[in-house]
Amino acid sequence: MAREPLTPKGGAKIADVARAAGVSIMTVSRALRGVEGVSMAKRDEIIALARELRYSPSSLAGSLAAAHSNLIGVSVPTLDDAVFSEIFETMRNAFLRSGFQTVFDTTDYATHREEEWVERMIAWRPAGIVLSGVDHSPRTKRMLLRSSIPTLEIWSHAQDPIDLCVGIDHFAAGYEMGQYLTGLGYKRPAYIGPRAVYDVRAQQRLDGLKSAFAEMGCTVDPCIRMAPPLSFEGGRLGMQRLLEGTLNPPDVSSILNDHMAFGALMECEARGISIPKDMGVVGFNGLRLNSVLNRRITTTVTPRAQMGERAASLLIAKISKAATVNTIKLPVKIVPGETSRDLQE
Amino acid sequence: MAREPLTPKGGAKIADVARAAGVSIMTVSRALRGVEGVSMAKRDEIIALARELRYSPSSLAGSLAAAHSNLIGVSVPTLDDAVFSEIFETMRNAFLRSGFQTVFDTTDYATHREEEWVERMIAWRPAGIVLSGVDHSPRTKRMLLRSSIPTLEIWSHAQDPIDLCVGIDHFAAGYEMGQYLTGLGYKRPAYIGPRAVYDVRAQQRLDGLKSAFAEMGCTVDPCIRMAPPLSFEGGRLGMQRLLEGTLNPPDVSSILNDHMAFGALMECEARGISIPKDMGVVGFNGLRLNSVLNRRITTTVTPRAQMGERAASLLIAKISKAATVNTIKLPVKIVPGETSRDLQE
DNA sequence: CTGTTAGCGCTTTCAC
DNA sequence: GTGAAAGCGCTAACAG
Numbered sequence A, B: 001m002a003r004e005p006l007t008p009k010g011g012a013k014i015a016d017v018a019r020a021a022g023v024s025i026m027t028v029s030r031a032l033r034g035v036e037g038v039s040m041a042k043r044d045e046i047i048a049l050a051r052e053l054r055y056s057p058s059s060l061a062g063s064l065a066a067a068h069s070n071l072i073g074v075s076v077p078t079l080d081d082a083v084f085s086e087i088f089e090t091m092r093n094a095f096l097r098s099g100f101q102t103v104f105d106t107t108d109y110a111t112h113r114e115e116e117w118v119e120r121m122i123a124w125r126p127a128g129i130v131l132s133g134v135d136h137s138p139r140t141k142r143m144l145l146r147s148s149i150p151t152l153e154i155w156s157h158a159q160d161p162i163d164l165c166v167g168i169d170h171f172a173a174g175y176e177m178g179q180y181l182t183g184l185g186y187k188r189p190a191y192i193g194p195r196a197v198y199d200v201r202a203q204q205r206l207d208g209l210k211s212a213f214a215e216m217g218c219t220v221d222p223c224i225r226m227a228p229p230l231s232f233e234g235g236r237l238g239m240q241r242l243l244e245g246t247l248n249p250p251d252v253s254s255i256l257n258d259h260m261a262f263g264a265l266m267e268c269e270a271r272g273i274s275i276p277k278d279m280g281v282v283g284f285n286g287l288r289l290n291s292v293l294n295r296r297i298t299t300t301v302t303p304r305a306q307m308g309e310r311a312a313s314l315l316i317a318k319i320s321k322a323a324t325v326n327t328i329k330l331p332v333k334i335v336p337g338e339t340s341r342d343l344q345e
Numbered sequence C: 001c002t003g004t005t006a007g008c009g010c011t012t013t014c015a016c
Numbered sequence D: 001g002t003g004a005a006a007g008c009g010c011t012a013a014c015a016g
Helices: A014-021 A025-033 A040-052 A059-066 A082-097 A111-122 A138-147 A170-184 A200-214 A232-244 A258-270 A288-292 A304-319 B014-021 B025-033 B040-052 B059-066 B082-097 B111-122 B138-147 B170-184 B200-214 B232-244 B258-270 B288-292 B304-319
Strands: A071-076 A101-106 A128-132 A151-156 A164-168 A189-194 A223-226 A252-255 A280-282 A299-301 A327-329 A333-335 B071-076 B101-106 B128-132 B151-156 B164-168 B189-194 B223-226 B252-255 B280-282 B299-301 B327-329 B333-335
Touching: A014 A025, A014 A040, A025 A040, A059 B059, A071 A082, A071 A111, A082 A101, A082 A128, A082 A151, A082 A304, A082 B101, A101 A111, A101 B082, A101 B101, A111 A128, A111 A138, A128 A304, A151 A200, A151 A304, A164 A170, A164 A304, A170 A200, A170 A252, A170 A280, A170 A299, A170 A333, A189 A200, A189 A232, A223 A232, A232 A252, A232 A258, A232 B288, A252 A258, A258 A280, A258 A288, A258 B288, A288 B232, A288 B258, B014 B025, B014 B040, B025 B040, B071 B082, B071 B111, B082 B101, B082 B128, B082 B151, B082 B304, B101 B111, B111 B128, B111 B138, B128 B304, B151 B200, B151 B304, B164 B170, B164 B304, B170 B200, B170 B252, B170 B280, B170 B299, B170 B333, B189 B200, B189 B232, B223 B232, B232 B252, B232 B258, B252 B258, B258 B280, B258 B288
Parallel strands: A071 A101, A071 A128, A128 A151, A151 A164, A164 A327, A189 A223, A189 A252, A252 A280, B071 B101, B071 B128, B128 B151, B151 B164, B164 B327, B189 B223, B189 B252, B252 B280
Antiparallel strands: A299 A333, B299 B333
């Protein structure tokens, strides 16, 4: 057994601390974990000694022996989108407060990447797993279900959650925006977004939008499909494509998110198209950028921070086997800006 | 020993697979890890059997026994800043390609949070650790040094790296921008950024800027110090404060990053201040937003993707004990936009 | 190519 | 309050 010891530079192990303190290994273990059953005096002495010996407990050994870890795995499609970095940040903070360590990966909206990640993650026996943004492969679902690891889906209010779910109703959000726009008198909407397979939630919103317009006998056309990154540049490029591809521009453009919508506005500005006079533009999410614009983009504000908060507490509750609901649906809010107007006026 | 087994739902362990295959545990271990020393036939059979039994290997047990894990810990100050999410994303991808799993946390620029994170991280005996954006506490350095875990500092070109380092020279970057601006004839610069203690790198850039202006007998004043989030809103608010606090506005404002600079531009627009006629504005980083603006912000482009790439390969090289350099300094590039002009013309 | 032995560093259980 | 024994699930080392 001549292999290098796992502990840094052959650093102190629990046995070394025990020897130094003249107590058993178990007493050290209890003292360091703050578990009942050690006299105050001994505890303090042991803690001081451990520090002196620069003892660093091995989470690997600890979790293996204890049959549970404090790891929580979180998967998001991308950090490129401000939405997911906000949701993620809130969750991570909440988990940290409860003593959990977040392990994390991005999937680029690819279900097979998510599947591989779930498999790797399960191998670490985490306390919980959070999935977001994409639909999951059947194998992903199966693995998760069998693992009996508490699992939470965030962002979309799933109709058929694996376990727990916190999110918004994307179809309804799209529908509401559609109603708002038809209410203003818009009749020839266009759409700029990702390819359908790429982002299921976006597609659900588009379906909602279409549905609302269909009630007024209108179709959403054209639907410009962009490749990632779906941010500023994608929006500008999308609008360029939209305008160049038609002789009869739409009266309103619904765009995947506020950042893309901003890019689109820049393209309009460059072409001398006046918004909202010549065309309406609406985004999605209510991102921070919007708050500094002198002419704000009409958008649907999503409750990202709240979502992260609620998701974290729901998952933590489940991990500690507290009884709770399984599903939370959060509301969105349409916030009119100066990129749309009432056509009847 | 009546505790619940760690394996999901009492799932199969390596011994179960061995029994089913009629071979020893070691043969299964070798077959599943793809290690030399198992006949093709047996290997395929074992793999099929493992799949059938839904065997999920425990990374906990595996890493403990093997005395190393495939975890890499990465700490960034914040994901709010597009810069760090880009660097992080590139690194994470590179690590993944090499079979490493990224564990991650944000520190909000707080050295004590970084210190706590490093302590937790070391407990997992990761293959490597990446630190970014902040100066480290003495205890953080000591822990890392003693742990003998390969450590890489990214973003800043540290003068005294713990181990490996990939970054830019922030002082030089600030100085270069200062020279560029004095060259254009600017004489009364102002600055909008974070508090000095908050972000050491930003302070270094400011020092460089000051230094260049000092050579022309000019001082950078006022320096507006904002609290986070240092994004769009912070920039707008900062410019508001700057303009309201003086009767004699600066001839150029150097702003922490492009997003803040954009916010500042919005404030100028609202007040009827024409940029660059009445005042110059420069940002930092060359963020994506800039690429869609019709009037781009003069900025310093930083090589984020390259930084992440180089950092990952350097750390991986060190982990596999390949000989390499310890430090890489990357160049930045000033890209003039339409928010500054030559005052001599 | 395959198996046996001896742990990795810690926590559980149970006895004192 | 404290300790001894018995693993957690896996891999390194060595012997065939």
